[in-house]
Amino acid sequence: MERQAQKADPLLVKVSAYIILIVGGITMLIPFLWMIISSLQSRAQLYQIPPVWFPVPPRWANYTxxxxxxxxxxxxxxxxxxxxxxxxxxxxxxxxxxxxxxxxxxxxxxxxxxxxxxxxxxxxxxxxxxxxxxxxxxxxxxxxxxxxxxxxxxxxxxxxxxxxxxxxxxxxxxxxxxxxxxxxxxxxxxxxxxxxxxxxxxxxxxxxxxxxxxxxxxxxxxxxxxxxxxxxxxxxxxxxxxxxxxxxxxxxxxxxxxxxxxxxxxxxxxxxxxxxxxxx
Amino acid sequence: MTPATTSRYSFQYRARSAYLFLLVPLVLFTLFRNLPLLVAFIISLMDWDIVGSAKWVGFKHYLDLLKDHNFRTAFWNTIFFTVGTVPAALAGGLFFAMVIEARFIKFRAGFRTLFFLPVVSSMVAIATVWNWIYNPLFGILNQLTQQMGLGRFGWIADDRMALVSIMIVAIWKTIGYNMIIYMAGLNGIPQVYYEAAAIDGATRWQSFRHVTWPMLRPVTFFLVVMGIINSFQVFDLVYVLTSGAMKDSTNVLVFYLYHKAFAEMNLGYASAIGYYIFILILGVTLVQFWSNRRKEG
Incomplete structure (x- = not known):
């Protein structure tokens, strides 16, 4: 019974496994992304609500x-x-x-x-x-x-x-x-x-x-x-x-x-x- | 095999070479590892502020610490930190390891890299980034929780949430390490066990319960011990996230040691805190050692 159930929906298992890994991976990555994004914002963009995800143009001067x-x-x-x-x-x-x-x-x-x-x-x-x-x-x-x-x-x-x-x-x-x-x-x-x-x-x-x-x-x-x-x-x-x-x-x-x-x-x-x- | 004409094959010559190779490591280890442990104990028996002269006080600091409110707070905070982070990071690590080791998963190396990024990153930089994420006014996390209808939180700024906020970062950072070790552990389980379980009609849960979990026991045990030892030594995270300010809500053992030694210059007292930490960690290590022995013996 159980084995049949396992075989019956491998697609569901596969899809959920990938979703779990992608969500987990994003959770690991987001603080780094946010760090880089913030590092390219101007002081004004820093405090904007909603947040500025794509600071254009990126402010490379922060690094200098x-x-x-x-x-x-x-x-x-x-x-x-x-x-x-x-x-x-x-x-x-x-x-x-x-x-x-x-x-x-x-x-x-x-x-x-x-x-x-x-x-x-x-x-x-x-x-x-x-x-x-x-x-x-x-x-x-x-x-x-x-x-x-x-x-x-x-x-x-x-x-x-x-x-x-x-x-x-x-x-x-x-x-x-x-x-x-x-x-x-x-x-x-x-x-x-x-x-x-x-x-x-x-x-x-x-x-x-x-x-x-x-x-x-x-x-x-x-x-x-x-x-x-x-x-x-x-x-x-x-x-x-x-x-x-x-x-x-x-x-x-x-x-x-x-x-x-x-x-x-x-x-x-x-x-x-x-x-x-x-x-x- | 050759006669004694070539003394370079002799036991004495070999032994001398061995000592020569060990000379540098020996000096360095003695000066910077073993001797300091002894010195720490001696200082812990003295009253000393580095400028004045040291006064012998025996075990006074050790007894005073037991009655010290800050020390007790730091101790219980450390325990709370350990109990909260170790199982969570363990469960997370095992969960993701099992998913990533599923036969059909592609891009395994890519996922592994993502999970491992926080592990190699410096605690200071990580804590700095999270400090910004946790910012009560403009932090991205509060904007997220507000959009989800949960409202805004104080995170680090809120005394009731500060330690838990720190623990979240610690869990986030350790999951990848546990995952890697668990992946190696999972790879070490012979496939025949699963095949046998499948023939017996075991469900996924049953084969986890009766094959995976028991086979991973040594790995889990190692990770628990490592987790406890690392938790007892937590400092960087607390120091950066609290901007170096000592508060009841976030004080932990190493932070209190640092504060007593280098803010108050109370070297003897701080060394006694160090020895308590040492004894706690030694205890955990010995339990591990002892139970390993028992399993082998």
Whole structure:
């Protein structure tokens, strides 16, 4: 009976499935669309009822204004510098750690691995005050270094790299050793090229995380010239909460790089996300 | 295999290389992850405003916090936030995952991208956009509700609705993540189970109830734990949507920590809040660990 009922109206099932996905998809998309539309409106259009869905002509000047006179160019540059340095170094450091745990035997291996992995259980916020004090002690508060150094430590990265490097056949490493390669050379010329997909997945992961990071730079950075874009955006909102067209232009700038990276590396990113979910 | 002439094959040489590879990570992790956890505990036992000298007070802050009205409010708000967002985002994620994984769906990758956009987007930018959407006077949401005949609402500006408004954004942002993980979980269920259920004459609901749901149990469990941990750490969303102002209606644990530490410079007290958060999260993680062990053992 039931099976017949299921077969009887596949069209209805199909149509409703598509409707559900389209409605859901639009719900996900609309805030972004509204952000872009608002970012192209004039101040007058902003407050019009009914809302102006197609601002003609689009006011591109909002972007120039945000970019030039409200320092977003600088915020953007800061975020680019910090994110790229952190991404490259966090991936390298994770690979080094992962290689060590995957391919060597040494006293204290288990304990050391736990020492790294246990940091997964430490919420970032608990270490906020000590980090602030440590960087204050080092004289590195309000510098790029303050944003860069803590970002380099990814316990997930070490774990992930260990998983992938374990799969590299031992023979490959040994034949390089027989050819006279040193361990560092093996890491550089054998291990890294063999885990390229994993490296790019982790890189995308780290990049998105550090680009979006907020609470630590909020605490560590005080001068306007050094603010990353998230902090710059948040302080701009607090100062100019009536200029929503400019705020939306700023928010768009804060989102574009991550969305671009996501669209370009979608496969790697999703693979990374699924891996975090399946690591249990 | 080769004689000891080439010491590079020796255990000592290998071990030394391993330590060398671990040196940089070890220093960084110690300085910026593990040591701070210890330091946080020590500071939590002191009275310190960063400029003056620190005074040892033992567990006073931990006891004071239990009687602190703001802390209790922040705690219950965090719990309310967690209980409200985690199941909703879970149900939404599973629902959309099941629809998108239906055999006949085309453009699957396109839909997946749409649902995942909010996940990768920064919380600050998202919160900023929603702040504008929620605007009581000119926000698009009130124009929509008014057209639907529901009237206008205060959203974030209304103390009774503020936290729920924040939760809506959190749910909207997490559904895509849960969906992706559930999609992977659904793909991992062997098709033969469904075929067997169909032969037994199972309805759609019955095959969901007796095949899909039990098979997804580990995934659901993982997502619940992750959801709880993330909810306990909610900050960016609250900070941006409330313009950094501490209010009873929207105060959450991390926000209170931030406020105590960097607005009032009460570092010891704030560190004690941090340790309570740490203990709560550790508890959740250990429950997960323990029940995983039990399942395997």
């Amino acid at each position: 204004e945000v970019w030039v006179s409200i320092n977003f160019a600088r915020y953007f540059l800061n975020s680019c510098i910090v994110s790229s340095i952190v991404t490259v170094s966090a991936v390298l450091i994770s690979a080094m750690g992962g290689f060590s745990f995957a391919k060597y035997d040494f006293p204290g291996k288990r304990a050391l691995f736990l020492y790294f992995i246990a940091t997964l259980m430490i919420p970032y916020q608990v270490t906020l005050i000590p980090l602030f004090l440590i960087f204050r002690y080092l004289g590195l508060l309000d510098t790029y270094m303050a944003m860069i150094l803590p970002g380099m430590t990814s316990a997930f990265g070490i774990f992930m790299m260990r998983q992938f490097i374990t799969n590299i056949p031992e023979d490959l490493l040994d034949s390089a050793r027989i050819d006279g390669a040193r361990e560092a050379g093996i890491f550089w010329r054998v291990v890294l090229p063999n885990i390229k997909p994993a490296l790019s997945a982790l890189a995308v992961f780290v990049f998105v995380g550090i680009w979006n990071d907020f609470i630590w730079p909020l605490v560590a950075i005080s001068s306007d010239e050094l603010k990353p874009i998230q902090v710059g955006l948040a302080s701009f909102v607090q100062q100019h909460s009536a200029s929503w067209h400019l705020v939306m232009a700023g928010a768009t700038c804060a989102l574009v790089p991550v969305i671009l990276v996501f669209l370009l590396f979608q496969r790697q990113f999703v693979a990374g996300v699924v891996l975090t979910g399946m690591k249990e």
